[in-house]
Structure formats: C-alpha cells, structure tokens
Amino acid sequence: MNHMNSMGEMKRRRLRPFALILLVLAWNAYSQITVAVAANVQFAMEELKTEFKKSTGIDVKTSYGASGSFCTQIKNGAPFDVFISADMDFPDSLYKWGFAKEKPKPYAYGKLVLWTLKDFDLDKGLSVLSDSGVAKIALPDPKRAPYGREAAKAMKKSGLYDKIESKLVYGENISQVSQYILTGNVDIGFNAKSIVLAGEVAGKGKWKEVDSTLYDKIAQGAVICKYGLENNPSLSQRFYEFLFSDSAHAIFLRYGYVLP
Amino acid sequence: MHSIDFGPLWLTLRIALISTAILFCICLPLAFKLTQSRPWLRYPMQAMANLPLVLPPTVLGFYLLLLFSPERLPGAWVKAVFHVTLAFSQPGLVVASIIFSLPFMINPMISGFESLPRVLTEEATMDGATPWQIMAHVLIPNMRPALMAGIVLTFCHTLGEFGVALMVGGKIPGKTVLASMAVYDEVESLHYGAAHVYSGILCVLALCCLLTIFLLNRKGHRAL
Structure with a gap:
C-alpha cells in the first residue's frame, strides 16, 4: 500500500511541469x-x-x-x-x-482602384483596359472575393466585359492580385484603395479610383x-x-x- | 446539383500527359549522364533534382512567379522568342509540372541504370555500337519496369499538382483551372456534390495508376 502511494506521489511530481505548461497555455488563450x-x-x-x-x-x-x-x-x-x-x-x-x-x-x-506599374493612362477610366497594350488584367475571384465581384460588375456596367474577358486573370484574394501586379505578371489589376495606400506598396506604380457609379460601394x-x-x-x-x-x-x- | 464542368479534368489529363512525355525525354539522357558522372558532380546534381520533392509548393510557386514575369529574364526572353507568357497559361502549367515532378521521373531511371550490369555497355561498345544504339537496343529494353514506374509515378504526381498551379495559374476558367483547383473551388463554394464528382474521379484514376505500378513491379521481378 505504502509502495502504491509513493508511486502515485512520483507520478504526480512528474506531471507537475506539464500542469504548469497547461496553465501557461490556458492563460495565453485567455x-x-x-x-x-x-x-x-x-x-x-x-x-x-x-x-x-x-x-x-x-x-x-x-x-x-x-x-x-x-x-x-x-x-x-x-x-x-x-x-x-x-x-x-x-x-x-x-x-x-x-x-x-x-x-x-x-x-x-471600401473603394475599388485600378493599379498598374506600367505607363497606362488611368485618367481614361476603365476603358484603359481595352488598350492593345494591356494583355493581362488581374482581379480577385468574383465568386469569393467581394472586390472581385464589384470589379466584374464595373466592367459589365461599362460594357467592357465581353471585349476584355479573355485578358482576365483571377487571384485567390486581393493579396494575390497585388503579387501579380507587383511581379509584373499582369499589366494592370483591380485592387482595394486600402492596399495601395499601405506603406508596404506606397510609391509602387500608380493607381486611380474606379468610377463609383459603376459598382455598389x-x-x-x-x-x-x-x-x-x-x-x-x-x-x-x-x-x-x-x-x-x-x-x-x-x-x-x-x-x-x-x-x- | 450544381452543374459539372469536365474541362478541368481533361485539362489535368492533358497537362499530365504532356509533362510526362517531356520529362521522359529530358530525364532519360540526364539520368544516364548522372550515373556515369563522378561523385562530386553526381550527388549535388541528384540533390538538386530532388529539391521539388521536399520543398513546399509555395516556394516553387513564388520563384516561378518571379521567373515567369515578362518584365525581366528569363520570362522576357521566353516572351520574345516564343511569344508566350508563362504565367497564367498552359505552357506555364507544363513548365511548373515538369519542375514539380522531376524527381518522380529521374529517380526510377537512375536506379534503373544502376541495376544494369556495366558489362552490357562495355560489350556493346566493343562491338562498335554508338551511345544512342546502346541506349535504344541495350539499356532501355533491359530497364523497362523502371521506366514504366517513372512514367506512371510522374503522371500520377502531376494529377495531384495544386499549390504551384494555384500560385501561377491565375484560375482562368477553361484555360488554367486544374481538377485539383476545381475541387478546392467547389468545396469553398459549398458545392459538395460537384466536389464529390471531381474527387471521386481523381481517386479512381490515381488508384488505377498505382495499381499499374504494382502490377508492373511484379512482372518486372518475374522477368529478372
């Protein structure tokens, strides 16, 4: 019996550090x-x-x-x-x-912007997308990313969508679109104003707000x-x-x- | 149920077939050369060739995105010479698959060449055969199981490509959406029915491929 007790004691002692770790983990979670x-x-x-x-x-x-x-x-x-x-x-x-x-x-x-590292005339608005120099346009997947959905809406509303559909490339989300633009794999892309204003990308290329009548805010x-x-x-x-x-x-x- | 587009499955099969064919042609001479090389050259090269096996697909995807960019080399060169941009295109997916599946083709080939006794090559050389003749008439017929294993494994592995394709594919419907990405999309959109169809077909296909390998291995042993 005595023997059993000391075994139990030993086990408890051995477990003590684990209890401490658990406590720390629990505190952190808290x-x-x-x-x-x-x-x-x-x-x-x-x-x-x-x-x-x-x-x-x-x-x-x-x-x-x-x-x-x-x-x-x-x-x-x-x-x-x-x-x-x-x-x-x-x-x-x-x-x-x-x-x-x-x-x-x-x-x-949020506001939608067009963003490019190249020398396109963004003052033309969305019609810049049908320029012959624009081969690839990136936007977030319209099925899952709201900014992509609104970008597609804006292109449809301005009557450009059918003309430029073959140039479109879809990112998983808005960050992947930024990567496509920043690595030069696309010529221009739709993005969020909140991204182009961030310190990390400030000064890289130029951007312009998309006409807000073309999409729902x-x-x-x-x-x-x-x-x-x-x-x-x-x-x-x-x-x-x-x-x-x-x-x-x-x-x-x-x-x-x-x-x- | 959400309607099912079989395009991604066909595209996956096509990319897998093309990549496997190209890899076969690249790896056969490469593997032969490597088994003939001195150790200081051979093992570093072999390690390099096996990198895609251990690296996360995201690392490959990241580098490929930089390499594919038409803004700088080598992407600019590819664009100037072949008039294609590799990012967001099927040629790009093939290039990605080739790098991604390289170890699966080259490793069985290397072990295939190594399993052949040296005497075979030496005797053929003495008989005056050219290296190409030796390859075609002596080596290849004697390492068929290894070659088949390489082909089937590479094909299987390319079917499973996901991470790299997601990073450099651009998800253009009907052009760069692979079956693996279609599964991901359907699951994310809560279309479990469609996801089941794609996944089920991929499971059956992969199972058949693997079964082929095991049957081939058994036959190979018998032949030896």
Missing part, C-alpha cells in the same frame, strides 16, 4: 483572440492590432484571406472569434446559419462568431466594439475607407 480578416483590411489591421494591444493588453492573432473562404471555414467549425469580412453577404450568411452572434454591422466602406461587415461567443465572449465583444471606436475610425480613414 488573453488573446483570433480574428479572420479579409485581405483588403490586412494593412489597416496591423495598426488596429497595435492600437488595441496598447489600450487593452489583449493580443489579436490574425489570419488574412478571401472572405468567402473564411465564411466556408467558419461554417465548418474554424476557431475564429471574430470575422472581419470584405462585404455584408458572407457574414450575413453566417448569421443566418447560426454561426454568428448577430447581424453584421458595417465597420467601413463595398460595405464591409464584421460579426462575432459562434466560436468567440462560446469560448471568448468578453474579449471578442471588446474587440468588436473597438472596431467602431474613434481610434479605429481614424485608422480606417487613413487607409482610404469611407466610414459608416
């Missing part, structure tokens, strides 16, 4: 949240993260990608606390499927996910509210968004 972020918000998000950390001490882990992809992932149980989409439809469908706390609220409106909505509600309710709520605060608004403005 003081951070994980956010799925539409690629166009990427650069603004880095500043939002810093600002949020400064005022609350809470770490924000971010994953950047296409809103549609995140939407699918969240429906399949991806552990994101908050979803910052590039439109209203994807977070709205999450809400309808029961994967979001409430209906999405727009945190900013891109209302970008955010929701607290079911996962966040169940695992991280107070931190998720704090971060969500922060998105609509004055300091977040100042950052959104600096990145070319229009405020709700």
Whole structure:
C-alpha cells in the first residue's frame, strides 16, 4: 500500500511541469483572440492590432484571406472569434446559419482602384483596359472575393466585359492580385484603395479610383462568431466594439475607407 | 446539383500527359549522364533534382512567379522568342509540372541504370555500337519496369499538382483551372456534390495508376 502511494506521489511530481505548461497555455488563450480578416483590411489591421494591444493588453492573432473562404471555414467549425469580412453577404450568411452572434454591422466602406506599374493612362477610366497594350488584367475571384465581384460588375456596367474577358486573370484574394501586379505578371489589376495606400506598396506604380457609379460601394461587415461567443465572449465583444471606436475610425480613414 | 464542368479534368489529363512525355525525354539522357558522372558532380546534381520533392509548393510557386514575369529574364526572353507568357497559361502549367515532378521521373531511371550490369555497355561498345544504339537496343529494353514506374509515378504526381498551379495559374476558367483547383473551388463554394464528382474521379484514376505500378513491379521481378 505504502509502495502504491509513493508511486502515485512520483507520478504526480512528474506531471507537475506539464500542469504548469497547461496553465501557461490556458492563460495565453485567455488573453488573446483570433480574428479572420479579409485581405483588403490586412494593412489597416496591423495598426488596429497595435492600437488595441496598447489600450487593452489583449493580443489579436490574425489570419488574412478571401472572405468567402473564411465564411466556408467558419461554417465548418474554424476557431475564429471574430470575422472581419470584405462585404455584408458572407457574414450575413453566417448569421443566418447560426454561426454568428448577430447581424453584421458595417465597420467601413471600401473603394475599388485600378493599379498598374506600367505607363497606362488611368485618367481614361476603365476603358484603359481595352488598350492593345494591356494583355493581362488581374482581379480577385468574383465568386469569393467581394472586390472581385464589384470589379466584374464595373466592367459589365461599362460594357467592357465581353471585349476584355479573355485578358482576365483571377487571384485567390486581393493579396494575390497585388503579387501579380507587383511581379509584373499582369499589366494592370483591380485592387482595394486600402492596399495601395499601405506603406508596404506606397510609391509602387500608380493607381486611380474606379468610377463609383459603376459598382455598389463595398460595405464591409464584421460579426462575432459562434466560436468567440462560446469560448471568448468578453474579449471578442471588446474587440468588436473597438472596431467602431474613434481610434479605429481614424485608422480606417487613413487607409482610404469611407466610414459608416 | 450544381452543374459539372469536365474541362478541368481533361485539362489535368492533358497537362499530365504532356509533362510526362517531356520529362521522359529530358530525364532519360540526364539520368544516364548522372550515373556515369563522378561523385562530386553526381550527388549535388541528384540533390538538386530532388529539391521539388521536399520543398513546399509555395516556394516553387513564388520563384516561378518571379521567373515567369515578362518584365525581366528569363520570362522576357521566353516572351520574345516564343511569344508566350508563362504565367497564367498552359505552357506555364507544363513548365511548373515538369519542375514539380522531376524527381518522380529521374529517380526510377537512375536506379534503373544502376541495376544494369556495366558489362552490357562495355560489350556493346566493343562491338562498335554508338551511345544512342546502346541506349535504344541495350539499356532501355533491359530497364523497362523502371521506366514504366517513372512514367506512371510522374503522371500520377502531376494529377495531384495544386499549390504551384494555384500560385501561377491565375484560375482562368477553361484555360488554367486544374481538377485539383476545381475541387478546392467547389468545396469553398459549398458545392459538395460537384466536389464529390471531381474527387471521386481523381481517386479512381490515381488508384488505377498505382495499381499499374504494382502490377508492373511484379512482372518486372518475374522477368529478372
């Protein structure tokens, strides 16, 4: 019996470091949240993260990608606390499927730009796309990325789409379109104003806003996910509210968004 | 159910066939040369040829995106000479597949050449055969199982290409959407029915290829 007890004691002692590690892990999980972020918000998000950390001490882990992809992932149980989409439809469908706390609220409106490293006359508007010098035009996949959807809409509305369809190349999301433009693999591309204004790409090539009558202004909505509600309710709520605060608004403005 | 476009499957088969054929022609002399080379040349070359096996596809995709750019060499040269840009085109997908599947063709060939006794080449040379004659009449007939393994493995592996194609393909419908990418797209769009059809066909195809390899290996052993 005595022997058994000392065995148990030994086991417990051996387990102690593991308990400590678990505690540290649990503590870390407690003081951070994980956010799925539409690629166009990427650069603004880095500043939002810093600002949020400064005022609350809470770490924000971010994953950047296409809103549609995140939407699918969240429906399949991806552990994101908050979803910052590039439109209203994807977070709205999450809400309808029961994967979001409430209906999405727009945190900013995004603007579409044409961006090129080459010497095209962007003042011509979209008709520059039918120039003979333009061989390849990049846009985000219209099926999954809202900026791509609006870009396709703008080309259709201006009657150019059928003429230039064969020049189109699709990126997984807005960041891949930026890579295609920056590596010179396409001549011109559609992008978000929030990307071309970011420090990382500032001064590379030139850009011009797409005529805003040609597409619907891109209302970008955010929701607290079911996962966040169940695992991280107070931190998720704090971060969500922060998105609509004055300091977040100042950052959104600096990145070319229009405020709700 | 969401309608199914078989284009990506045909394109995948076409790219796989073309890449396999080109790889066969490149790798046969290369593998032979390597088995004849001195170790200081042979092993570094062999290591280089096997890089695509261990590197993440994203690394290949990143470099290819830079190399394909018509703004600088070698992409600019390819554009000037062949009038094609490799990014977002089928020739580009073939180039990507060739690099991506190189180890799968060259490795079986190298072991094939190594398994042949040296005497074969030496005797043929003494009989006055040219290197090409030796290759065609002596070596190739004697290493058929290795060659078949190389061909089938390369073909299979090219069917499974995804990461590189996603980075340099540009997803142009009907032009650069491979079956693997179609599966990804359909899953992302919640069209599970279509994803099942593509995936099912790929599973059957891959299974048949692998079965072929195992049957060939068995026959090869018998022949030896």
